[in-house]
Amino acid sequence: MAEITKNLRCDRCCFKQEIFTLLSDEEMDRINQNRYEVNFKSHETIFKQGAALTHIACITSGFGKIYIEGFNNKNLILRIFKENEFIGGPGMYTDFMMHYTVSALTDVSTCFIDARVFYDTVKNNSAFALQMLGHINRMGIQNFNKFINLTQKHMHGRIADAIFYLADRIHESDDFEPPISRQDLADMTAMTKESAIRILKDLKDNQTISVEGNHFRILNRAALEKISRTG
Amino acid sequence: MAEITKNLRCDRCCFKQEIFTLLSDEEMDRINQNRYEVNFKSHETIFKQGAALTHIACITSGFGKIYIEGFNNKNLILRIFKENEFIGGPGMYTDFMMHYTVSALTDVSTCFIDARVFYDTVKNNSAFALQMLGHINRMGIQNFNKFINLTQKHMHGRIADAIFYLADRIHESDDFEPPISRQDLADMTAMTKESAIRILKDLKDNQTISVEGNHFRILNRAALEKISRTG
């Protein structure tokens, strides 16, 4: 499934860039000593919902999805991740279980850090803890938006939101080729695959977007924004 | 709207009981000096979505609702609160805005603590920060369940979940009189008032619950659990 290596220094890791700037050299050393690199192939499972949370993953390359496994084999994709993100989950600091499943959409390289070491670092460095609090709360705010989008918008609005999410947050371009299937798009928007396909066709017929296979382009952003608002 | 008083010592406050045990005397004193009591009447707004997050509220008595204001005057109730809870919100440690509205369902007594003082306390006490991280993540786990319930269950299942929530989490009894209206029940379950009423009638006709006005009783817990699971 994954080769175990330890080629890179921590300072090439995404942690160094964003979050770990507040750590002392000793703290960084301790983390560096308790980490290892794991490479996943597309479709492989990185973390499994219900399993113990023993490690934090830091993504160094690739795309993947974070999703909750619900009823009747239905999944709800919480977000797509890409490089320079780190994945812990709400089990951290609570029950140390994984509350979602994380899987690779492309080949993915990660750096696994021992959850206890991470926990101790937070425990001993309150500025770092404060940064973690901010990070978790930003996720929470995103979830609030997701609540409204998923419960109060019709399918057209939800698909519009998903397209904006992919364009603005993941690919940072109105012309993009997301690493997701139609089923994934449906799992992001809480509908069936067939419905997602129908909405895409509608938006295409409207000249709002162009879709060819997995190549998306936003043609009329104003119209798509209106659809997102009015549901 | 609310009288400003300062009768109680902090040690009668809910913080003392649950969360603030890790604080030193000096830290408690500082918080005590930067707090004041506010009493709200039923239906009054305690925090307003979109406003600045200047204070943390600690509920000393009463019931209220925490909800997101969405589109077309539709609300989504995230949870009901009662005494001995504290309400901060995901704006804490991030943008210091309120991302939900909090309002009183009954008369509510609160203790307001200055958000900056609270922030500083977290900043200077990493054990306390760790407790906050755990608290926030527990909320996050609850939100995950809510995601699945709201997006993957049919109306019967969602109402069943709401009844269990009220019975088990709020009133801790199968026989209870919740402080919420039919519209509130609808806002908890992401459906219309009319639909909520119809489902209640179904469950009543099934002998699964009894409903008389605002008095609820779970008659057949096993049946209700099955409805919750199978949607």
Added chain:
DNA sequence: CGCGAGCTTGACGTTGTTCAACTAGAGTGG
């Protein structure tokens, strides 16, 4: 060439909303 997985389309049935009407109870003023 044929196979299989993901994609697409249409017909149909179910779920859930909208709208309108009606009811019951709680004030409120004459």
Added chain:
DNA sequence: CCACTCTAGTTGAACAACGTCAAGCTCGCG
């Protein structure tokens, strides 16, 4: 004491949104 109003709750019928099922399609791959 009686209209009157106002709000929350309730019900029914028409309608729209959405899912299900089945069939056919496309395209890469052995």
